[in-house]
Amino acid sequence: MLETSAETYWEVYEFLMREAELLDGHHEREWVELCTDDVVYRMPVRETRERGAGEGFNGQMYYFDETRGSLELRVRRLETEYAWAEDPPSRTRHFVTNIRVSSADAEEELAVRSNLLLYRSQGTELHQDLISAERRDVLRRSEEGLRLARREILLDHSVLTTHNLSIFL
Amino acid sequence: MLQQPAQHPAREGETYQALTEARRALVEEGKLLAKIYNEPAVFEMEKDNIFTKTWIFLAHETELPDPGDYVVRRIVGDSFIVSRDEHGEIHVLFNMCRHRGMQLCRVDSGNTSHFRCPYHGWTYRNTGKLNGAPFQKEAYGKDGLDKEEWAMTPAPAVGVYKGMIFASMNADVPPIEEYIGGMGWYLDFYLNKTPAGSEVIGAPQRWVLDADWKLAAENFFGDGYHTQSAHMSTIKAGIMRVKKAAYFKDGVQYKVGPHGGMFIPFKPGSFFNYPQDVVDGMRENLGADQFKVLEEDSILPLNATVFPNLSFLHSAMAVEPEGRSIPYLTIRLWQPLGPGKIEVWSWGVVEADAPEEFKEEAKRAYLTTFGASGTFEQDDAENWRSVTRVAAGEMADHHYLNYQMGLDHVEPIPDEEWPGPGTAYARNFADFAQQRFWRTYFEYLLGQ
Ligand code: FES
Ligand SMILES: [Fe+2]
Numbered sequence: 213m214l215e216t217s218a219e220t221y222w223e224v225y226e227f228l229m230r231e232a233e234l235l236d237g238h239h240e241r242e243w244v245e246l247c248t249d250d251v252v253y254r255m256p257v258r259e260t261r262e263r264g265a266g267e268g269f270n271g272q273m274y275y276f277d278e279t280r281g282s283l284e285l286r287v288r289r290l291e292t293e294y295a296w297a298e299d300p301p302s303r304t305r306h307f308v309t310n311i312r313v314s315s316a317d318a319e320e321e322l323a324v325r326s327n328l329l330l331y332r333s334q335g336t337e338l339h340q341d342l343i344s345a346e347r348r349d350v351l352r353r354s355e356e357g358l359r360l361a362r363r364e365i366l367l368d369h370s371v372l373t374t375h376n377l378s379i380f381l
Numbered sequence: 382m383l384q385q386p387a388q389h390p391a392r393e394g395e396t397y398q399a400l401t402e403a404r405r406a407l408v409e410e411g412k413l414l415a416k417i418y419n420e421p422a423v424f425e426m427e428k429d430n431i432f433t434k435t436w437i438f439l440a441h442e443t444e445l446p447d448p449g450d451y452v453v454r455r456i457v458g459d460s461f462i463v464s465r466d467e468h469g470e471i472h473v474l475f476n477m478c479r480h481r482g483m484q485l486c487r488v489d490s491g492n493t494s495h496f497r498c499p500y501h502g503w504t505y506r507n508t509g510k511l512n513g514a515p516f517q518k519e520a521y522g523k524d525g526l527d528k529e530e531w532a533m534t535p536a537p538a539v540g541v542y543k544g545m546i547f548a549s550m551n552a553d554v555p556p557i558e559e560y561i562g563g564m565g566w567y568l569d570f571y572l573n574k575t576p577a578g579s580e581v582i583g584a585p586q587r588w589v590l591d592a593d594w595k596l597a598a599e600n601f602f603g604d605g606y607h608t609q610s611a612h613m614s615t616i617k618a619g620i621m622r623v624k625k626a627a628y629f630k631d632g633v634q635y636k637v638g639p640h641g642g643m644f645i646p647f648k649p650g651s652f653f654n655y656p657q658d659v660v661d662g663m664r665e666n667l668g669a670d671q672f673k674v675l676e677e678d679s680i681l682p683l684n685a686t687v688f689p690n691l692s693f694l695h696s697a698m699a700v701e702p703e704g705r706s707i708p709y710l711t712i713r714l715w716q717p718l719g720p721g722k723i724e725v726w727s728w729g730v731v732e733a734d735a736p737e738e739f740k741e742e743a744k745r746a747y748l749t750t751f752g753a754s755g756t757f758e759q760d761d762a763e764n765w766r767s768v769t770r771v772a773a774g775e776m777a778d779h780h781y782l783n784y785q786m787g788l789d790h791v792e793p794i795p796d797e798e799w800p801g802p803g804t805a806y807a808r809n810f811a812d813f814a815q816q817r818f819w820r821t822y823f824e825y826l827l828g829q
Contacts, residue, residue: 255754257584259489268489272583273729273744275754281701282749285620288702289756294614297759337770370489371724372588376762377754 232306418772419721509533563802575662577734592765601692603814636817637803642685787811
């Protein structure tokens, strides 16, 4: 199943773990710097369709459809003192599993798929939110190490059961 | 629950008394009882007296471009299939089989000429007409079933207004054009400002929020005051490209029948940064009085609510750091799921005849600032959730909220100076519009 060496797999694993750690620790600025300048970061809307009619991603509307610039703006907002949705901040835990690595089209790139279970709680509320998704990434080698060049977040929900997306997945 | 459309619940009981007093406090003193939010007894009355009485938005025609297309939508607890038949006609059909009541369609959208019930296999055309039942002769005799009598049940009333498909649980509801009334003049800016009208982009975003539907509806109805605080982060981050938070003070607030909204100013001559093709389309398609508002007054409708739970937003925001503002449109439905709980349905909308490149930009401007991940909407959600939470306790029974802004020092714009229907005020820091929302609300809830 694995199309890469153990060494490459380990490198990818470390990248994904570091990324999760940064996000759970609210180091969004450092996280965004792990994205390439031409990053494509997307989370399409999913509909419930009949079994024969595909997975329900219509490819037109998204929850996120980001460039490096728009991700930067989101981070800039979080850095103001007025980002109420994240103050008090969400407590998140990114559980990243089922990591599959294969070579991508370009030589310096790796295609990586992983499963994400994102736990979120906030404030003193008793309930918690869970978001489940598959992530399809392209990681690109650079002088500083691997960088996120593309992420597609394929939700396992047609209705999101969290009050907003003031977090990254 | 088998209530006639025009009736109101027994005019007695604690809830009715408390609400009658709450209405008096609103009308006479400009104060709103906090208990109005997140209260199960109030929600029951809302279902009976508002959501089963008025028009409720279901879908936009452009979500069903081809014959056979359908989407499944709800009016509170009732599921409806909105379908387009082979002749292009729109049907709104109660999503329950006439045989033993199975939910006929269990997906969000698709394309089909027939709906086949999984339980015993009755099939219906996408017009609702019964097509057949398995073993019809053996089961129902040689004449079979009466296809008309056992057709799917249509919504009691259906109305299409400028591409928007509405239904009502109330067969006696006034026609949709009459219900929208003067609000149509304002809705043109959202739905119909260029010759091809507006179209929905893909499917709606949907998410669940522990917030009372009225908080969202009244905010979009005319809360011109919250932006300077709730959305300060977007000014600081350079998403909303304005210099001062007080920017929202100037503009126009209006109320028209049970509906209302507000205008914001933009840089004269900039046409809100619309591309030239769209500006030309607006000049062609809008009425001269409507276009003059854009060309000479340099204001444009920002937010609006069609009572009870349908809202519109027209804004322009930067998507990239130091980028220019890009105009966009969104429609949303605040679908109640229970007291203090909504499912938000949020559609991205764009002028159908706009250049493709602009459509793409407008979509991104919408979803980076509104919708579940929107840098504006995130903070709105936080506010509405918090109000809903604190309104649940006992203190809210006697806690009143201030709705007095501008009431004693702002005068309406004289009719001859304001081209639109209804009453307008040259000030967005004022509670006239939201007062109208609440008065309408109490009228439906308690009767005149
Ligand atoms: S319930 Fe639909 S066919 Fe029996
Ligand atoms: Fe807002």
